[in-house]
Amino acid sequence: MKQAAPRLIELVEECKSLAFDLNFSYAKEWKKQSPDRLLVGYLPIYVPRQIMHAANALPVGIMGVGDRKQIIKGDAYYQSYICHLPRGIIEMALDHNLDDFDGFLFPSICDCVRNLSGMFKLVHKGKFTRYFDYPQNFDEHIGGTFYRELLETIINDMHLLNGVNISIEALNRSISLYNKNRKLVETIYNIRQDYPWRLSATDVYHIIRAGMVINVEKHNEILEEVIRYIEEDYGEPMDNIRVIISGSFCEQPPIGLIKSIEMAGCYIIDDDFMLGSRWIQDDINGTTEDPLNELVISFLTKSTASSAIYDVGNPRSARLVQLVKRRNADGVIFCAASFCDPALLDRPELQKACDAEGIAHINFQFHENTGQFKVIKEQAGTFSDSIKLWV
Amino acid sequence: MSNPKEAIKENSMIIQKEMLGNLFTELSTAKENGKKVVYTFVPGNLTELILALDMLPVYPEINALQSGMRKKSGSYIKDAEKMGFSEDVCTYVKCDIGMMLSGNIGPTGEKLPDPDLLLLSYTGCFTFLKWFENLERLYPGVEIAMLHTPYQEDGTITQDQVNYMVKQLKEDVIPKMEKVAGKKLDYDRLSKMLENSAKAEDLWVKVLQTAKNRPSPIDSYFAGVYYMGPLFTAFRGSEKAVEYYQELYNEVTERLKQGLLPVTPEGEMKEERFRLVVEGPPNWTNFREFWKIFYDMGAVIVASTYTKVGGVYDQGFRHEPDKPLESLAKYCMGCYTNLNLPQRVDLLEYYIKEYKADGFLINSIKSCNSFSAGQLLMMREIEQRCGVPVGFIESDLVDPRYFSYANIKNRLESYFQMLGQRKVIMAQEEAQV
Incomplete structure (x- = not known):
């Protein structure tokens, strides 16, 4: 039986350490390279990362602490009948894991995440904190106008911090990079659909989650390399x-x-x-x-x-x-x-x-x-x- | 635990009972009389629009809380759980769905009519959206209108948000309502109703503000939930609502003149030992027992946030007849659970200081993340800003499994002892000065 390539194992290991680095070392190092770089943290599920990328900001997914951090302070902030995610995130905020972040976005998913945006305001985390209240009206003229104004507000938040004006070319480039990213992720899923033994679900999880905390260019390189390896047959069904x-x-x-x-x-x-x-x-x-x-x-x-x-x-x-x-x-x-x-x-x-x-x-x-x-x-x-x- | 005695009722309560009775009778004969029925929610409701189009509103949360008070919610919730709803989720939703599965019998024992329109005014609670998605599947083919109310995430209402809501109203919600009602909206009639709304709102605020007096003539939480009924539900905009609030205000003013304390189900309170501000909804399954713990200890709630879920009128908002849609938009966005956490803390601080409260209490509701998530931080903030003792109890809206009488009583008694001790110490300190 042919084994997985050593380089693929190495890539997965790299993604593993990136995915659960709760100090966000890669992102913080990335920010240090230039004074106009920003870190914008976002919670599940969705934010359009393209606008941050185009504004010279790194969108960093804050997906929770999993089983990697003991919750002490977080439990004092939440009742037992509230999900675990926000208590881990407030724990990270209070433990200074998120201190280098410039802003935070809390997408509209539920009342817990919504109220967490207010908690970040109360404990003064981030230079800007936004509840990302995307429209539930899908008419271009109604919800579309509102959504555009919402994006412009966030663009302005970032502009006030680093002075970057997003050009048409820069945003188009970001859109293309994220198009490619989604396509590569989809390719991995498509290969796994037919050959799920080539890459375990946990490996895929680590590879995708790593993409939440690094720049899209680097993630695309990792994905391309992974795809090259899993296109070849190995392992046993x-x-x-x-x-x-x-x-x-x-x-x-x-x-x-x-x-x-x-x-x-x-x-x-x-x-x-x-x-x-x-x-x-x-x-x-x-x-x-x-x-x-x-x-x-x-x-x-x-x-x-x-x-x-x-x-x-x-x-x-x-x-x-x-x-x-x-x-x-x-x-x-x-x-x-x-x-x-x-x-x-x-x-x-x-x-x-x-x-x-x-x-x-x-x-x-x-x-x-x-x-x-x-x-x-x-x-x-x-x-x-x-x-x-x-x- | 003693059995609750027959409640003693004030005149305004009798008027309200009659108003509700008439509404439920109208609802039970709606189909025969060709009246269209709209299911909608309390926070951010569009009652004036519904009434101006001669339709009848039904509020699923009110059905659920009434089921709780009538001790029916437990079995409704279990029925919904049998359908696959998790024990973890909102019990209002499960109670409503369970009630529907059991024949949708309203509080008067008559069947509630099926909706002709599901009007989702989605304000301050994400679960509302899920709730209506479920209702849509239970009533297939019924017209649905959805009004998305943006959250006051930055502590203000922006013009962009107002424009978004007005456009939704004009181009989507009102046309759908008109289609169901079979008539065009008469804007003059709507304005007249908004004028009535503002009159009732003025009177409501005056009633609430009487609690600034010592002793307070009202309990702004336990009695407040009755007082707020007409304004927060089916009657805002009607002349009957103005009449009700005028009567209520006259009664309360009279009580104030006579130096009387709040009316409870067992008669007037005799002593105001503690003045409290309460955050969070009450428990409905054991409402009377819950209230009794407070009045037995001489605790009066002088201000509460739950009585602001249908509008924070005491901070200045009024419906404006000359700007009907803008005004409805601002109303929806201004309801308490649509405020961000810093705004909520500021409001609580204002209540504690303005109403000279001795303490601050949170009744944290398992089912309601919109209220509950973040309350422990709010409690710390209030403690730091106001220096008053804070208390924290937990219960649920309508799930009787989450109301532990002994536990809550025990906690409250300890809390009241602490408040009592503090009063003694403060009096001693004052005497020394």
């Missing part, structure tokens, strides 16, 4: 079922949980981890005289299915079914963070849609620092066996 994970778009599951699902006999061939990196479902035109408008239009018309977006008229349940069919998956694992209202309120409807299409599914909940996976492994294993034996 296992008798696993193929599943899609749904519901982990905000608080991220611990790596141990992802590993447990695969070890239990389920190849994860698609997921909504770090959904923001794949939010726009097509290329954005990077050649026009009004690139900001292209970002607006792409949000209004090409956003992925997400619990953060009002979906009447374009139900996410239908989109999940489509994804299952496109990926040729055997089933869906609904894997949501405890106390995650958006994911858990969507779950019954998504399950109903799966039932209607005869798609097998199971569900469980997690915290980002869940440490016991035995039960989940047994559940996923039984799910896998039931499909292999009976479907």
Whole structure:
């Protein structure tokens, strides 16, 4: 059996250390290279990173602390019935992990993240803090105008700090770089759809998550290199079922949980981890005289299915079914963070849609620092066996 | 725990009961009478628009809280959980869905009519959006209008935000409402209603401000939730609402003149030992027992944030008849849960100082992240800024499994002991000076 190339293993290891560096050393080092560079932290799920890139700022995904940091202060800021993600983030803020950041964006996903934006204001973190309240009206003339004004506000926040005026060429270049990034990520998923044994789900997770904390140029290089290696055949297929994970778009599951699902006999061939990196479902035109408008239009018309977006008229349940069919998956694992209202309120409807299409599914909940996976492994294993034996 | 006695009612409460009774009767015969029914939410509601188009509003949160008070919510919630809703999510949503599955019987025992329009005025609570997505699937084919209210993330309402909302109203929401109502919106009628709204709002603020007196003639939380009913729900904009608030104000003024304390379900309070400001909604499943813990200890709530979820009128906002849509937009954006955390802390600080409160208490609600996320930091801020003792209890809106009477009573008794001790020490210090 042919083994994975040593260079690929090296790349994955590099991504592993980048993905969970809670001191954001790479980003801080990047900022030191020039006085007009900025760091803008953002929470899950989606912000248009292109505007930051074009303004000489590094967008840095703050995806939570996972099981890598003991929460002491954070628990004193949140009641037991609130999800884990914000307590880890406030812990990082109070422990000075985020001190070099210039600004923070809190995308509209739920009331916890919304209120965390106010907590950052109260504890005076960042030179600017914005709740990124994207429109829930998708008419270009109404929601589009509002969204453009929102982007302009953030552009102005950055301009006030580094004096950079975003040129048309710079924004078009950023759009093209992120187009390429999404395409490369999609290529990895496409290869894994057919050959999931070539790269484990945890390896993919680390590779994609690393892209949240480094510049897009470097991430694109890593992705291209990874693709070169996984295009060649190696490893050995296992008798696993193929599943899609749904519901982990905000608080991220611990790596141990992802590993447990695969070890239990389920190849994860698609997921909504770090959904923001794949939010726009097509290329954005990077050649026009009004690139900001292209970002607006792409949000209004090409956003992925997400619990953060009002979906009447374009139900996410239908989109999940489509994804299952496109990926040729055997089933869906609904894997949501405890106390995650958006994911858990969507779950019954998504399950109903799966039932209607005869798609097998199971569900469980997690915290980002869940440490016991035995039960989940047994559940996923039984799910896998039931499909292999009976479907 | 003793059984609650029959509640003693003031005249304004009788008027309100009659108003609600009439509304539910109208709702029960809506289909026969060709009246269109709109399901919508309390914060950021567009009641004047609904009434100006001769439609009838139904508020799912009110259904849920009434189910809680009637001890029905527990089984409704379990029914929704059987459908796949997690134990972790908002119990208002689960109670509403469970109630619908059980025949959608309203508080008067009559069936609530199905909606002709789902009007999602999405203000200050992300869960509203999920709630209406679920309702849309339970009532397939019903017209839906969605009004996205931007959050006051920077502590102000910008002109861009107002423009966004007015455009949504003009080009999307009102045309859909007109389509369902089968008539054009009469802007003169709307303005007249907004004029009534402003009159009722003036009176409401005057009522609230009587609590600045010592002793306070009202309880701004437990009784406040009744007082706010007509203005926050189906009657804002109506002459009946103005009449109700005039009656309420007269009653409260009279109580003030006579030096009377707040009315409770067991009669007038005899002593005002503690003046408190409360943050967060009340628990509905055990509302009477919860209230009793306070009045038994002589604790009066002089200001609360929950009575601002349908508008923070005491900070100056009024509906404006000459700018109807702009005014509705600003109303939606100004509701309490649409304020950012620094604004909420500032408002609480103002209440504690202006109403000369002895303490600050948070009732943290498991179901309501919009209120609850960040409350522990708010509590610290208030402690630092105001130097008053702070208390923290936890319960839920309508899930009886999350109301632990003994635990809450124990905590509150300790808190009141602390407040009492502090008063003694402060009196001693004053005497020494």
